[in-house]
Amino acid sequence: MSKLPTLPTQPALAVPAFAAAELDLIFAAVERHKVAFRLSQVKCRIRSETVDAEWAEEYDPVECKAVEEADRAANVAAADAANALTTIRPTTMAGLLALVRHIEAFNAGAFFLEPTPPETSVYDWRSRPADWPADRDDDKMVDMFGYSVLANVRRALESLAVQS
Numbered sequence: 001m002s003k004l005p006t007l008p009t010q011p012a013l014a015v016p017a018f019a020a021a022e023l024d025l026i027f028a029a030v031e032r033h034k035v036a037f038r039l040s041q042v043k044c045r046i047r048s049e050t051v052d053a054e055w056a057e058e059y060d061p062v063e064c065k066a067v068e069e070a071d072r073a074a075n076v077a078a079a080d081a082a083n084a085l086t087t088i089r090p091t092t093m094a095g096l097l098a099l100v101r102h103i104e105a106f107n108a109g110a111f112f113l114e115p116t117p118p119e120t121s122v123y124d125w126r127s128r129p130a131d132w133p134a135d136r137d138d139d140k141m142v143d144m145f146g147y148s149v150l151a152n153v154r155r156a157l158e159s160l161a162v163q164s
Contacts, residue, residue, distance in 0.1 A: 024095035029081070029088045030102045034111065036074070036081035041113050041125055043067075043074035079133045086148035090156040099156075105147060106131070 027119070050067045051058040090096040105111070105127075112126035119125075135144040 024090055024092045025088050025098050026085075026090040029084045030098055031043065033078070033081040033085060033102070036078040037106075037111055037127065037131070038113075040071075040074040041081040041111075043071040045116075045125060046114060047071040082133050082145065083135075086145065086152050089152055089159065093160060096153065096156045098158065099149075100153065121141035145160075 045103060047067050047070075050064060051060075052064050053059060054061075090099050107127070107129045109122075109126035109128055112122040115122055115125070132145045135148075
């Protein structure tokens, strides 16, 4: 009988650390949320600048309806992208840190639209904790988005602990 060649000790599906980060879907989810939130900001600004008073000379009901629908669709997309951050589990420490950093930056107002005259501040057009989906538990006591993100982080940490 011939002796079989020695097999490598690493699993066949092992990937280098730099490639593993590329496979972590949370990076794409964070980027999707950034884009969706920015679009919701832009559509909200357009809606706020659209004349919606029926008595005003500039009022255009067709334009108003189109602007409202675009704003609503952008808000739904931003909420969907935010909710994905609660279900897409980071699979790497880099991904887990990216998720936490994104949420911290978002809550600190890092995502904003530049002011347009006569505005002088980004205050009204910056990200803040109130911009996350407003999901509450049945008793309206618990912020489900915050809880769900925390649960996702816990699950990721548990998975990473098993891997190490």
